[in-house]
Amino acid sequence: MWRIHSALWCWALVWMWTAASVEGKEIQLLNVSYDATRELYNEVNVAFAKHWNERTGDTVLIRQSHGGSAKQARSVMEGLPADVVTLALAYDIDAVSKNSKLLPADWQQRLPENASPYTSVIVFLVRRGNPKAIHDWSDLVRPGVAVITPNPKTSGGARWNYLAAWAYALETLGGDETKAKEFVARLYRNVPVLDTGARGAATTFVQRGIGDVLIAWENEARLALREFGADRFELVMPPLTILAEPPVAWVDRVVKRRGTEEVAKAYLEFLYTPEGQEIAGRNFFRPRRPEVAARFADQFPVVRWVTIDGVFGGWAKAQPTHFGEGGVFDQIQAVGR
Amino acid sequence: MPGFGLTMGYTLFYLSVIVLIPLAGLFLRVLGMTWSEFWGMAMSPRAMAAYRLTFGASFVAAVINVVFGTLTAWVLVRYSFPGKRFLDALVDFPFALPTAVAGLTLSSLFAPNGWLGQVLVPMGIHVAYTPLGVTLALTFIGLPFVVRTLQPVLEQLERETEEAAATLGAGRLRTFVSVVAPTLFPAALTGFALAFARAIGEYGSVIFISSGRQFESEIAPMVIVIRLDEFNTNGALAIAVVMLVASFTMLGVINVLERWVSRYQH
Amino acid sequence: MAGNTPRRVRESHRKSQRGAEETPLVKWLLVGTAGLFLLVFLLLPLVNVFAQALGKGLGAYFKALEHPDTLSSIRLTLLTAAICVPLNVVFGVCAAWAVAKFEFRGKALLITLIDLPFSVSPVVAGLVYVVVFGLQGYLGPWLADRDLQVIFAVPGIVLATLFVTFPFVARELIPVMQATGTDQEQAAMTLGASGWQTFWRVTLPSVKWGLLYGVILCNARAMGEFGAVSVVSGHITGLTDTMPLRVEKLYISYDSTGAFAVASLLALLALVTLVAKTWLEWRQERQFEAAQHVETSTSRDEGTGPT
Numbered sequence: 001m002w003r004i005h006s007a008l009w010c011w012a013l014v015w016m017w018t019a020a021s022v023e024g025k026e027i028q029l030l031n032v033s034y035d036a037t038r039e040l041y042n043e044v045n046v047a048f049a050k051h052w053n054e055r056t057g058d059t060v061l062i063r064q065s066h067g068g069s070a071k072q073a074r075s076v077m078e079g080l081p082a083d084v085v086t087l088a089l090a091y092d093i094d095a096v097s098k099n100s101k102l103l104p105a106d107w108q109q110r111l112p113e114n115a116s117p118y119t120s121v122i123v124f125l126v127r128r129g130n131p132k133a134i135h136d137w138s139d140l141v142r143p144g145v146a147v148i149t150p151n152p153k154t155s156g157g158a159r160w161n162y163l164a165a166w167a168y169a170l171e172t173l174g175g176d177e178t179k180a181k182e183f184v185a186r187l188y189r190n191v192p193v194l195d196t197g198a199r200g201a202a203t204t205f206v207q208r209g210i211g212d213v214l215i216a217w218e219n220e221a222r223l224a225l226r227e228f229g230a231d232r233f234e235l236v237m238p239p240l241t242i243l244a245e246p247p248v249a250w251v252d253r254v255v256k257r258r259g260t261e262e263v264a265k266a267y268l269e270f271l272y273t274p275e276g277q278e279i280a281g282r283n284f285f286r287p288r289r290p291e292v293a294a295r296f297a298d299q300f301p302v303v304r305w306v307t308i309d310g311v312f313g314g315w316a317k318a319q320p321t322h323f324g325e326g327g328v329f330d331q332i333q334a335v336g337r
Numbered sequence: 338m339p340g341f342g343l344t345m346g347y348t349l350f351y352l353s354v355i356v357l358i359p360l361a362g363l364f365l366r367v368l369g370m371t372w373s374e375f376w377g378m379a380m381s382p383r384a385m386a387a388y389r390l391t392f393g394a395s396f397v398a399a400v401i402n403v404v405f406g407t408l409t410a411w412v413l414v415r416y417s418f419p420g421k422r423f424l425d426a427l428v429d430f431p432f433a434l435p436t437a438v439a440g441l442t443l444s445s446l447f448a449p450n451g452w453l454g455q456v457l458v459p460m461g462i463h464v465a466y467t468p469l470g471v472t473l474a475l476t477f478i479g480l481p482f483v484v485r486t487l488q489p490v491l492e493q494l495e496r497e498t499e500e501a502a503a504t505l506g507a508g509r510l511r512t513f514v515s516v517v518a519p520t521l522f523p524a525a526l527t528g529f530a531l532a533f534a535r536a537i538g539e540y541g542s543v544i545f546i547s548s549g550r551q552f553e554s555e556i557a558p559m560v561i562v563i564r565l566d567e568f569n570t571n572g573a574l575a576i577a578v579v580m581l582v583a584s585f586t587m588l589g590v591i592n593v594l595e596r597w598v599s600r601y602q603h
Numbered sequence: 604m605a606g607n608t609p610r611r612v613r614e615s616h617r618k619s620q621r622g623a624e625e626t627p628l629v630k631w632l633l634v635g636t637a638g639l640f641l642l643v644f645l646l647l648p649l650v651n652v653f654a655q656a657l658g659k660g661l662g663a664y665f666k667a668l669e670h671p672d673t674l675s676s677i678r679l680t681l682l683t684a685a686i687c688v689p690l691n692v693v694f695g696v697c698a699a700w701a702v703a704k705f706e707f708r709g710k711a712l713l714i715t716l717i718d719l720p721f722s723v724s725p726v727v728a729g730l731v732y733v734v735v736f737g738l739q740g741y742l743g744p745w746l747a748d749r750d751l752q753v754i755f756a757v758p759g760i761v762l763a764t765l766f767v768t769f770p771f772v773a774r775e776l777i778p779v780m781q782a783t784g785t786d787q788e789q790a791a792m793t794l795g796a797s798g799w800q801t802f803w804r805v806t807l808p809s810v811k812w813g814l815l816y817g818v819i820l821c822n823a824r825a826m827g828e829f830g831a832v833s834v835v836s837g838h839i840t841g842l843t844d845t846m847p848l849r850v851e852k853l854y855i856s857y858d859s860t861g862a863f864a865v866a867s868l869l870a871l872l873a874l875v876t877l878v879a880k881t882w883l884e885w886r887q888e889r890q891f892e893a894a895q896h897v898e899t900s901t902s903r904d905e906g907t908g909p910t
Contacts, residue, residue, distance in 0.1 A: 030839060038856060065839040067566075074568040079738040079747055080755045080837045100738070153567040192550040196566045203855045208466045209449070210548055227857050257750065338704050338785055339798035344697040345705075348713070351694045355765050356720055359731040362741055366734050405640055412637040416630055424638060426881045430645050432820075433873035433880075435827025437847040438866040441854060442648040445655055445863075452651060477644065509625055538724030541829030541847065545854070558726040558830065565730065565834065570739065577727045584722035591722075592715060 026059040027263055032082035034069035034156050034246070035197035036120075036220045040283040041086070047279060048270045052263065060263055068197035069156025070095075076102065076251070083255050083264045086248040088156020088198075089308075090114070091315035093249050107249040116245035117271035118285035121305055122157075122164045124236040125205065125214040125221040132212045136238055137168040140213060141186040148211035149191055150201040152323050156246070157198035159323060161215040164242040166322075167306045171240065185332040206233070217244070218300075219284035243305040360581075367574050379575035386552040387560045388579070390468060394556070395536035398475035399483075402532045403525050406483030413484070414491040432481045440545030443474055447546070466548035471556060474542040479532030486528035487521065490598070494520060527594040534587035538580065652870045656863035667853075667864035672841040676849035676865070679757070683845060684825040687764045691821050692814070695772025700806075703780035704788070714777070720769040728766045729834025732759055755837030760845065763831035768824045772817035779813030780806070812890075816883050823876040827869055 033041060045062040052060045065072065065080065069088035076082045077100045087093055090108060097103050108115045126134050132145050140147050150158035162184065169183035170176075193210060195201040198220055205214040206224050213236075214221070221235050248271065250264040270276045277287040281296040293300070312318035322328045367375060378384070413425050431439065447454045447464035457464060464470045494517065502512040540558040548554040555563075557580055564573035625633070657664050667673065698717060702710060720728065736753040737743045746753055753759050787809065791801045807814075829847040836843045844852060846865055853862035 030842075063839050063842050065837060067838060071566045071568070075755065075837060077738060078733070078754070079743060079752065080839075081752060151563070151567070153569075154563075192553070193548060194551060195549065196563060199855055203857075204549065207857070208548060210466060210550075338788060339792075340700060340802075341705050344701040345707075348694065348698040348701050351690075351697075352716060355762070355769055357716070359735050359766070360719075360723075362735045363727075363731050405637070405644075408633065409637045409641065412634050416634055418634050418638075420638070422881070424641050426877050427641055427645050429877055429880060430649065430873060433823050433876040434649075435823075435829060435847050435869045435873070437829040437850050438652060438827070438869045438873075439648065441850060441862060441866050442652045442655070442870075445859075446648060446651050452647065477648070480644070509629070534722050538722065538727070540724065540726045540833075545851075558724050561724075561726050561730060562834065565733070570734070570737075573730060574734070577724075577730050580724050580727055584724065585719075588715065588718060588722045 026061050027260060028061050028063060029083045029260055029264060029267060030063045030065065030081060031084050031086055031267075032065045032072050032076055032080060033086040034072060034088040035066055035199035036088075036157060036217045036223075037086060037246075038064070038066050038199070039223060040219070040280060040285060043279050043283060044271065044276060047275060048267055051270060051275070052266065055266075058263075060267075062267070066197075066199070068150060068154035068158075068200075070159075071154040071196055076100070081254050081258075082251050083258065083260050084248065084250050084268060086246065086268075088246050089159060089244070089315060090116075090247045091319045092156060093247055094315065096251070102251050102253045103249055104252065108247060111248065111268060112272060113288050114245055115247040115249060116288075117248060117268075117276065118246065118280040118287055120244045120246065120285055121218045121241045121303060122160050122238075122244065123216060123218045123221050123241065124238060125216050125224060126212065126234050126236055128230075128232055128234060130234055130236065134213050134236060137165050137187075137240070138172070140165070140190065140215075141183060143190075145190055145213065146192050146211040147187060147190045147213055147215065148193060148195075148201050148205040149215040150198055151194040151196055152329050154196040155198055155201075157217050157220070157244075158194075158201075159319075160217075160242055160244045162322065162329065163308065163312060163318065164215075164238075164240075164306075167242060167311045168238075168240050170311065181328060181332070184328075188332055218286075222284040222299075237301060237303055239304065241303055241305045243307050245308075363574060363577065363581075366571075367578050370571055370575070374571070375575050375578075378569075378572045379579050381572075383551055383555070384557070384560055384576050384579075387555045387557045387576075390471065390553075390555065391537055391557040392583075394468060394472040394475055395533050395539075397472050398479055398536050399529045399533040401472075401476050402479045402483045403529050406480060406528060406532075407487055407521065407525060409480075410484045410487035410491055414488055428484045429481050431478050436478060436539065436541030437545070439477055440474055440542035443477060443542065444470065444546040447473070465546055466554070468554055470546040471543050471554060474546050475536040475539055478539055478542055479536050482531035482535060483525070483528035486531060486598075487524050490521060490524040523594065523598045527591065527598050530587060530591045530594055534584065534591060537583060537587070649870060649874075652863060652867050655859065656867040658863075659860050663860050664864050664867075667858075667861040668868070670861070672844065673849060673861070673865055675841045676844045676846050677868070679760070679842075679844065680826050680846040682757070683761055683764050684822050686761050687768055687825045688818060688822050690765060691768055691772045692818060694769075695774075695776050695817055696814070698773040699776035699780045699810075700802075702777050704785055717770050717773050720766050723766075725767055725828065725830030726834055729763050729831040731766070732762050732835050736762075754835045755839070756843060759835040760832050760843060763835045764825050764828050767828050767831050768821045771821035771824060772814070775813050775817030775820070776810060779810045783809050812883055812887055816880070819876055819879050819883070823872060826872055 031041060041062070041064055045064070049060050049062065052058065065075075065082075067075070069092050073085070073087060073092035073096050076085060076096050085093055085096065093103070093107060094105075097105050097107060111117075124134060126132070133139065134145065139145065149161045152158040152162050165184050165187055166180050169180035173179040173183065193201070193204050195204055198217060202214060202216060202220055202224055205211050206228055216224075225233055225235060248268050250261070250268060255261040255264045271280070272288070274289065274292060277289045277292040281287045281292055281299070284299070286300050287293045287296065308315060308318060320327060409428065413421065413428075444465050445451050447457065447470060449455070449458045449465075451465070454465060464473055498516050499512050502516045503509075507515070538558065539556075540562075543556050544559060547556065547559065549559065557576055561573045561576050561580070564570075564576065702714060733754055734740045735742055736746065736759060738747055742753075753762070787805050788801050791805045792798070796804065827847060829851075832845055833848060833851075836845070836848055838844060838848065838852070840852070846869055850862050850865045850869070853865065
């Protein structure tokens with residue numbers, strides 16, 4: 001019987017090790033974010049922990065969860081206990097606020113700049129030498145061009161991609177909604193893989209070698225260039241793009257329950273400080289502070305962009321029209337095959 | 338004997354809490370849908386394409402496994418050769434290896450710069466990120482089931498009948514086809530069913546090696562996860578129910594087959 | 604089910620082989636084909652895991668493993684197995700006792716139900732718990748009001764793992780207990796032993812190898828489960844990532860060395876499982892041979908399971 005006893009001892013040891021690691025005096029925050037911010041928040045979290053420790057003497061440990069923005073928002077609604085949400089677009093946080101009452105409807109007024117500490121634009125990533133000669137949105141609907149973009153139902157980046165294509169079509173096809181829809185439908189017929197998040201789409205394009213062009217966040221594209229080298233990929237800036245404003249918010253009900261309100265707010269405010277802005281720029285997000293943005297000027301070429309409010313009348317209107325149940329995207333998918 | 342009430346009670350309690358009640362919850366949710374709603378989601382073109390790949394690739398994988406599994410079992414039971422014990426133990430490797438690791442290493446082996454991909458890709462054989470890769474992963478995870486079903490049957494096979502056939506002048510191949518094969522058939526079929534049943538539910542190994550192209554490289558569990566990520570829970574449930582019905586059917590078929598095999602053996 | 608049924612003890616027919624034997628050429632051709640197939644198809648993937656993990660040197664390998672998030676995923680995986688294996692052992696022993704020692708109606712149905720999780724897709728297994736415990740599900744709102752977190756936390760991961768590893772121990776124990784019968788227990792009780800004493804002193808020792816076998820397989824699956832856990836985890840880095848989930852996360856973070864480093868630990872686990880399994884089978888075989896020897900040479904009233 002000694003074997004059974006020694007087995008029991010082993011279990012006890014595993015238990016003690018795991019249990020010992022669970023407790024700890026530090027403050028923990030959970031930041032539920034979208035796909036393209038993995039590297040950004042890795043760096044922000046270290047810097048903020050240091051900053052907070054210097055200010056208060058407490059240690060803070062920030063946990064991350066990443067995925068497609070809509071998917072993440074819905075996980076929060078399903079009960080993922082996020083102290084802060086840092087998502088790809090305002091509608092996803094609106095949805096959390098509306099459906100679960102976890103935070104007030106006016107969350108976007110609580111922090112400066114529409115609660116978006118950094119911005120980005122949508123660009124193309126193509127294979128080296130641009131073999132399919134892709135320079136503009138019209139090149140994406142040509143037959144034989146395989147386009148990689150994630151699923152707008154789950155990914156925030158994918159919705160910016162879609163809307164940028166739509167805005168281009170509206171402008172070049174004389175503002176005709178039917179023609180724009182036809183254009184976007186043709187584009188999505190060229191999409192072989194709809195990943196759930198921007199990172200999954202980038203993996204499909206970069207590591208699995210599928211597709212001729214990846215529609216991506218500027219930061220995601222530049223990151224892929226840095227990680228895999230400019231000898232394999234090229235960045236193409238389309239003549240017209242959309243300005244993406246990824247917003248941040250603390251989740252009132254969670255922070256009140258867990259007593260983390262103060263540190264959660266400080267964490268988000270940190271993103272607006274020169275240090276936070278500097279980190280954003282280093283991770284290829286366009287900083288809001290002009291003096292920081294100036295330092296990264298050569299990294300972020302000036303480009304003509306539209307905004308969600310300008311062309312689509314804001315997310316509250318664009319989301320149900322295009323991405324809701326039975327919306328334009330569903331119609332496109334249904335007739336696509 | 339004491340303890341029937343206690344053990345039976347606990348068995349039923351645990352079975353209900355972990356398996357039956359949650360599964361019933363799932364079916365209850367589905368019953369809340371209208372029939373046309375359910376049917377539309379369960380049989381959408383994308384789901385249909387995924388079923389085709391799931392069942393088709395699982396079928397092909399199980400066939401490959403029967404061929405190579407029979408060969409392997411035969412070699413392991415009938416012959417002695419150096420390294421036999423090692424190969425015998427190796428057969429269980431796919432069973433012991435976490436599926437995510439299997440998918441990761443297979444996709445890296447067959448990627449254009451992988452050990453096997455380097456050779457195959459220039460020959461025009463693309464395995465990684467194609468339906469072929471999905472089939473390969475399903476073959477990998479199914480192999481032990483066929484070998485381990487056939488081994489005991491082969492071990493109990495009466496050598497005398499084979500010898501009698503040989504005495505009557507039958508060649509070795511002829512003996513195998515007309516004497517050995519019919520005896521092995523029920524076990525081979527059971528092995529096939531087990532490998533097939535295992536393959537249709539597989540997820541972990543496939544997601545690494547599948548390209549995820551809709552209508553081409555998507556298996557049914559992947560569509561369930563995608564629907565879930567879209568928070569189209571009903572859509573996920575509809576496909577899940579189809580898969581559950583398929584698994585229950587396979588479970589029934591396997592039960593019948595196993596009874597058949599044991600009757601055959603005695 | 605094959606693969607997890609203890610191999611029936613070998614009874615090789617080494618008797619006459621005249622005429623019923625392939626020519627050496629055919630034999631070696633078959634052995635060569637099967638051997639090559641197994642080596643390329645099974646061994647190469649294994650070697651590849653370690654080659655990729657160690658490709659950038661030992662330093663990079665250990666650096667990848669020392670990452671705090673990787674360590675926490677190892678911890679979570681161990682914790683999950685440490686909870687799931689004992690629970691399934693208790694269940695397996697109970698189920699095997701009820702099924703093997705008693706006759707009752709619906710026995711076949713019960714065994715089929717115990718097998719059920721084997722045939723359910725892991726993804727569906729995870730989905731089932733989302734439906735029950737999600738905030739949009741049956742119990743979610745009630746749990747949320749009481750600040751109880753099930754899915755997207757450790758309890759959900761444990762539940763999903765319990766589901767997929769559910770039959771392993773029971774499946775191994777039922778045939779073993781059926782084979783040993785009830786004679787010894789009845790003898791012990793006639794001699795005045797209580798039910799518990801009989802169980803601890805007689806039943807458990809006689810099935811301990813089958814039990815260990817089930818534990819090994821259950822543990823391997825508990826530590827390696829991907830699909831079911833992936834659905835309920837919430838993927839919080841450093842908190843709800845198990846080792847297989849960590850492998851995937853590192854892979855899509857463009858960190859191939861890290862992914863393979865964690866994968867190599869899991870492959871190592873598989874190897875340990877295989878060695879333990881082979882060793883157990885070898886022991887069982889020897890025990891069986893010894894028992895047969897005893898049975899034929901000495902009187903019959905000796906117990907089958909030497910402790």
